[in-house]
Amino acid sequence: xxxxxxxxxxxxxxxxxxxxxxxxxxxxxxxxxxxxxxxxxxxxxxxxxxxxxxxxxxxxxxxxxxxxxxxxxxxxxxxxxxxxxxxxxxxxxxxxxxxxxxxxxxxxxxxxxxxxxxxxxxxxxxxxxxxxxxxxxxxxxxxxxxxxxxxxxxxxxxxxxxxxxxxxxxxxxxxxxxxxxxxxxxxxxxxxxxxxxxxxxxxxxxxxxxxxxxxxxxxxxxxxxxxxxxxxxx
Amino acid sequence: xxxxxxxxxxxxxxxxxxxxxxxxxxxxxxxxxxxxxxxxxxxxxxxxxxxxxxxxxxxxxxxxxxxxxxxxxxxxxxxxxxxxxxxxxxxxxxxxxxxxxxxxxxxxxxxxxxxxxxxxxxxxxxxxxxxxxxxxxxxxxxxxxxxxxxxxxxxxxxxxxxxxxxxxxxxxxxxxxxxxxxxxxxxxxxxxxxxxxxxxxxxxxxxxxxxxxxxxxxxxxxxxxxxxxxxxxxxxxxxxxxxxxxxxxxxxxxxxxxxxxxxxxxxxxxxxxxxxxxxxxxxxxxxxxxxxxxxxxxxxxxxxxxxxxxxxxxxxxxxxxxxxxxxxxxxxxxxxxxxxxxxxxxxxxxxxxxxxxxxxxxxxxxxxxxxxxxxxxxxxxxxxxxxxxxxxxxxxxxxxxxxxxxxxxxxxxxxxxxxxxxxxxxxxxxxxxxxxxxxxxxxxxxxxxxxxxxxx
Numbered sequence: 001x002x003x004x005x006x007x008x009x010x011x012x013x014x015x016x017x018x019x020x021x022x023x024x025x026x027x028x029x030x031x032x033x034x035x036x037x038x039x040x041x042x043x044x045x046x047x048x049x050x051x052x053x054x055x056x057x058x059x060x061x062x063x064x065x066x067x068x069x070x071x072x073x074x075x076x077x078x079x080x081x082x083x084x085x086x087x088x089x090x091x092x093x094x095x096x097x098x099x100x101x102x103x104x105x106x107x108x109x110x111x112x113x114x115x116x117x118x119x120x121x122x123x124x125x126x127x128x129x130x131x132x133x134x135x136x137x138x139x140x141x142x143x144x145x146x147x148x149x150x151x152x153x154x155x156x157x158x159x160x161x162x163x164x165x166x167x168x169x170x171x172x173x174x175x176x177x178x179x180x181x182x183x184x185x186x187x188x189x190x191x192x193x194x195x196x197x198x199x200x201x202x203x204x205x206x207x208x209x210x211x212x213x214x215x216x217x218x219x220x221x222x223x224x225x226x227x228x229x230x231x232x233x234x
Numbered sequence: 235x236x237x238x239x240x241x242x243x244x245x246x247x248x249x250x251x252x253x254x255x256x257x258x259x260x261x262x263x264x265x266x267x268x269x270x271x272x273x274x275x276x277x278x279x280x281x282x283x284x285x286x287x288x289x290x291x292x293x294x295x296x297x298x299x300x301x302x303x304x305x306x307x308x309x310x311x312x313x314x315x316x317x318x319x320x321x322x323x324x325x326x327x328x329x330x331x332x333x334x335x336x337x338x339x340x341x342x343x344x345x346x347x348x349x350x351x352x353x354x355x356x357x358x359x360x361x362x363x364x365x366x367x368x369x370x371x372x373x374x375x376x377x378x379x380x381x382x383x384x385x386x387x388x389x390x391x392x393x394x395x396x397x398x399x400x401x402x403x404x405x406x407x408x409x410x411x412x413x414x415x416x417x418x419x420x421x422x423x424x425x426x427x428x429x430x431x432x433x434x435x436x437x438x439x440x441x442x443x444x445x446x447x448x449x450x451x452x453x454x455x456x457x458x459x460x461x462x463x464x465x466x467x468x469x470x471x472x473x474x475x476x477x478x479x480x481x482x483x484x485x486x487x488x489x490x491x492x493x494x495x496x497x498x499x500x501x502x503x504x505x506x507x508x509x510x511x512x513x514x515x516x517x518x519x520x521x522x523x524x525x526x527x528x529x530x531x532x533x534x535x536x537x538x539x540x541x542x543x544x545x546x547x548x549x550x551x552x553x554x555x556x557x558x559x560x561x562x563x564x565x566x567x568x569x570x571x572x573x574x575x576x577x578x579x580x581x582x583x584x585x586x587x588x589x590x591x592x593x594x595x596x597x598x599x600x601x602x603x604x605x606x607x608x609x610x611x612x613x614x615x616x617x618x619x620x621x622x623x624x625x626x627x628x629x630x631x632x633x634x635x636x637x638x639x640x641x642x643x644x645x646x647x648x649x650x651x652x653x654x655x656x657x658x659x660x661x662x663x664x665x666x667x668x669x670x671x672x673x674x675x676x677x678x679x680x681x682x683x684x685x686x687x688x689x690x
Binding site (some may be wrong): 051077080081084085095111112116122162 | 236238239240242243246250251596597599600601602603604605606607608609610683684687
């Protein structure tokens with residue numbers, strides 16, 4: 001079953017008088033449980049596609065079905081609910097709140113859950129999630145007291161707290177050294193293979209792309225190549 | 235509930251930036267503190283000013299006898315004698331809005347003589363010691379006459395500064411005797427200097443004695459009783475012409491001989507007095523005091539509805555007006571000062587909240603990315619600013635009360651605690667939080683998550 005179905009997605013920006021097409025008709029299916037890398041040069045429309053996939057932005061035209069639900073033309077608030085329930089975000093610069101403990105960072109998305117989650121329940125779930133990413137002893141630490149890899153793992157715990165089926169990672173290893181990159185990629189792999197979470201990695205790094213089963217290359221607003229990674233699938 | 239968790243999130247956010255939160259609050263602390271201190275000091279000053287004006291007589295009432303009329307001719311106030319000392323006692327006893335009531339009897343103008351000096355006092359009054367309280371007129375020397383002097387019609391008097399100067403020239407008059415219409419009165423006290431009245435009359439040129447003394451010893455029974463006599467015969471209620479000229483005892487009717495009195499005895503009329511001076515419990519209560527006295531005297535004088543009153547009640551309308559306008563002006567002044575302080579505090583809050591929104595753009599983007607609705611963001615920022623304002627309000631109350639206490643202690647300014655100011659400033663500081671927090675919160679809730687996340 002396909003978790004994501006994109007049909008002829010187009011996005012144009014209006015810069016004053018100039019009409020700037022960024023996505024020029026993207027059609028793409030991602031099945032549940034896939035691990036996909038999205039690569040492309042800057043200006044290829046990769047970020048715009050990611051924003052569209054992440055329900056942060058509405059496409060100008062086309063259809064986007066996520067988990068069986070048409071989400072391309074939802075209102076702002078409805079898309080906020082989709083983001084909260086169906087997906088987790090991991091960013092290149094972690095986007096952690098300054099001077100806030102790891103535990104509070106992870107609890108944050110539960111505040112916006114459609115079902116009311118009590119403070120106690122939120123604390124319990126966040127503790128369990130931090131334990132799972134291996135940071136049980138760092139709960140009360142602020143981001144400035146954590147290493148880059150630890151910060152990214154806090155961000156990952158935050159992304160996964162609502163048990164989303166889909167994880168979107170935007171250059172998750174861009175700010176990490178090679179050791180921690182390996183750690184984080186291993187964690188992604190485990191989440192994908194063990195927990196069945198569908199992952200989309202946006203990256204520049206061929207090494208990171210090589211860790212994914214499927215690689216989609218974008219150029220000039222279109223999908224240039226969509227191929228399976230022979231090494232992993234072998 | 236969710237609002238509770240948003241409150242927790244707001245508190246966490248505020249705690250993350252203690253310095254900024256503190257500075258933001260400072261505006262409101264100073265605003266509310268200034269309002270409360272100003273209100274308390276202002277209320278105190280206002281009360282002090284009102285008391286001063288009231289001591290000029292804003293809360294005094296004067297009950298005068300009514301006008302006599304005969305054959306369609308009205309003879310003006312005081313032409314009948316209808317008030318009695320018992321009326322005065324009843325007013326004091328039965329009217330709750332009245333603080334003091336004192337009967338007043340005026341004597342004919344006559345020279346007061348001491349040794350080889352003589353002086354004609356401007357005013358010779360017979361009254362009770364309460365009169366001094368009504369006029370707020372302290373003594374500089376000696377003591378006032380008391381209840382027993384009143385009962386005995388004791389030959390005692392109090393004299394004003396002008397009399398002291400003219401008759402005694404620097405000696406202490408207490409214990410000396412002065413003569414008034416051949417009655418020797420011992421001076422028991424000296425009245426404090428009061429200066430001229432608003433009309434320019436020298437108020438220190440006054441001699442005050444128990445009203446019984448003036449009535450029965452000094453004025454003699456002549457004046458009032460003649461009036462009473464004419465009243466009872468019903469021929470005329472006008473003042474006999476002879477009385478218009480002080481010292482001429484001759485009336486237009488021949489004096490009654492002893493045998494005439496024997497043959498047709500005139501009933502002993504009640505003792506009458508010239509006026510009753512009344513002080514209301516406060517300037518605001520003069521109206522209710524007037525109403526109470528009116529209904530009491532109606533009852534005592536058997537005046538039916540629709541009949542003409544046999545008395546008049548005067549109040550100090552001019553002074554009351556000055557008092558009211560002063561009070562209104564003070565209140566408005568305080569209100570303006572309060573408003574300005576709170577607006578300044580509010581603008582401070584708005585500025586800091588706007589800075590805070592800009593500074594936390596990324597946080598807002600992130601919260602939106604993980605599923606916060608615009609309304610959640612708005613609620614959080616509003617909560618933050620209301621919490622800041624309420625905390626500032628609470629600290630402001632402490633600061634305001636503290637500074638007004640210090641002002642009262644150190645500068646000895648009169649202050650008056652004002653519960654209204656405290657309640658109002660709490661309400662206003664919460665409203666300031668909502669009003670001035672709204673725009674930044676609204677701005678935050680309208681951010682585009684993509685832009686916000688990219689913001690550096």
